[in-house]
Amino acid sequence: MRRSDALVVGGGLVGVAIAWGLARAGLSVTLLDEGDRAFRAARGNFGLIWVQGKGAGLPAYAALTRRSADRAPELAAMLRDGVGIDVGLRQPGGLHLCLTEAELERQTTTLRRMHNQPGGGNDWEVMAADAVRRLIPGVGDIAGATWGPHDGHLDPLRLLHGLHRQAAADGVVIVTGVTVETVAPVPGGGFELTAGERRFGTDRLVLACGLGIPPLAAQVGLAIPLSPQRGQILVTARMPPVLDHPTTYLRQTPDGTLLLGDSKEQAGFDDGTTAAIGQDIARRAVAALPALRTARVVRTWGALRVMAPDGFPVYAQSATAPGAFVVACHSGVTLSAAHAFEVAPAIAAGDLSAYADFSPDRFSECATDV
Numbered sequence: 551m552r553r554s555d556a557l558v559v560g561g562g563l564v565g566v567a568i569a570w571g572l573a574r575a576g577l578s579v580t581l582l583d584e585g586d587r588a589f590r591a592a593r594g595n596f597g598l599i600w601v602q603g604k605g606a607g608l609p610a611y612a613a614l615t616r617r618s619a620d621r622a623p624e625l626a627a628m629l630r631d632g633v634g635i636d637v638g639l640r641q642p643g644g645l646h647l648c649l650t651e652a653e654l655e656r657q658t659t660t661l662r663r664m665h666n667q668p669g670g671g672n673d674w675e676v677m678a679a680d681a682v683r684r685l686i687p688g689v690g691d692i693a694g695a696t697w698g699p700h701d702g703h704l705d706p707l708r709l710l711h712g713l714h715r716q717a718a719a720d721g722v723v724i725v726t727g728v729t730v731e732t733v734a735p736v737p738g739g740g741f742e743l744t745a746g747e748r749r750f751g752t753d754r755l756v757l758a759c760g761l762g763i764p765p766l767a768a769q770v771g772l773a774i775p776l777s778p779q780r781g782q783i784l785v786t787a788r789m790p791p792v793l794d795h796p797t798t799y800l801r802q803t804p805d806g807t808l809l810l811g812d813s814k815e816q817a818g819f820d821d822g823t824t825a826a827i828g829q830d831i832a833r834r835a836v837a838a839l840p841a842l843r844t845a846r847v848v849r850t851w852g853a854l855r856v857m858a859p860d861g862f863p864v865y866a867q868s869a870t871a872p873g874a875f876v877v878a879c880h881s882g883v884t885l886s887a888a889h890a891f892e893v894a895p896a897i898a899a900g901d902l903s904a905y906a907d908f909s910p911d912r913f914s915e916c917a918t919d920v
């Protein structure tokens with residue numbers, strides 16, 4: 551039986567950032583990942599580091615997101631210097647392009663409400679169509695946009711690869727192709743995990759396996775209601791530079807391809823694609839950036855977001871099995887730096903009290919209220 555100070559289940563962006571952070575805190579760490587059979591948001595996302603609009607109703611989330619975005623350059627530099635992987639981070643500020651006045655009004659109301667909530671929100675401003683045109687000369691006939699100065703984007707696959715390489719370089723033992731089936735507290739302390747014939751032992755257990763969390767968390771006394779939300783993404787062939795700033799549903803990568811996306815569907819555990827949603831995504835993208843009318847779509851995919859009922863992250867330690875933790879969120883790109891640099895050290899210290907706002911107790915309180 552392999553034994554380590556900490557076992558992290560899940561090798562997506564969340565799990566690997568936590569595993570690396572635990573290793574940096576001095577623990578011996580093993581990371582277990584199911585591999586290609588699993589749903590993997592980390593391999594199908596849009597690559598935004600997004601701050602504006604995050605945390606409406608939960609100021610602690612607005613603050614966490616901002617701290618993470620602020621430390622993204624430090625994370626990118628560590629991966630570049632440590633394992634030679636450039637994640638292509640750019641944070642020039644981002645836009646939510648609104649095609650209609652009604653959409654602009656809705657977006658503005660949400661951001662204003664956030665700004666007024668106790669604890670506040672993050673910096674943002676409304677931008678008139680003319681001002682947007684100065685940033686994006688080819689923009690279509692839009693009503694305006696909201697602008698967030700801390701927003702950016704990167705290559706999420708390079709981020710995932712870089713984190714895996716850096717974690718391994720810093721001592722994390724990565725075991726792939728294992729599906730953890732049971733996690734059991736051991737009398738006297740610690741946990742034992744089984745995956746087929748294999749067994750793993752640990753003092754500290756972190757469940758960070760996205761949509762695979764709920765059945766495992768239940769075995770250590772944590773009820774974590776997560777569900778899939780499908781997003782579809784279209785990728786175009788390379789084009790000359792047309793978009794210097796990332797937006798919520800359009801971004802151009804340094805090699806010239808454009809990613810079009812941001813659909814949100816309840817499709818269960820189906821991560822396929824549909825022509826109808828693809829058409830909606832394309833129509834909206836062409837309206838926002840007419841140069842896309844002649845773009846050739848070369849690839850399309852669907853992937854499943856890991857969603858809590860209120861859309862906020864879940865950070866928790868089990869009350870009945872102390873030493874067992876859950877880390878789940880739907881913005882694992884944006885929160886990578888926070889996970890590695892602050893959530894992992896808190897887990898290493900065995901104290902998540904600074905993250906009480908993210909406890910799953912908030913769901914049982916909702917249930918009681920109902």
Ligand SMILES: Cc1cc2nc3c(=O)[nH]c(=O)nc-3n(C[C@H](O)[C@H](O)[C@H](O)COP(=O)(O)OP(=O)(O)OC[C@H]3O[C@@H](n4cnc5c(N)ncnc54)[C@H](O)[C@@H]3O)c2cc1C
Binds near residue numbers: 563595
């Ligand atoms: C369409 C889409 C667009 C997105 N865009 C953005 C964005 O622009 N910006 C942003 O910040 N975030 C974005 N996200 C979210 C982001 O991709 C995820 O938050 C991030 O990938 C982290 O996911 P994760 O590690 O929790 O889960 P996953 O990536 O799903 O990884 C879970 C891992 O756990 C493993 N696993 C599952 N069950 C088990 C088990 N029983 N035993 C062992 N291993 C197991 C799987 O193999 C998998 O590797 C997007 C997501 C989607 C779907």
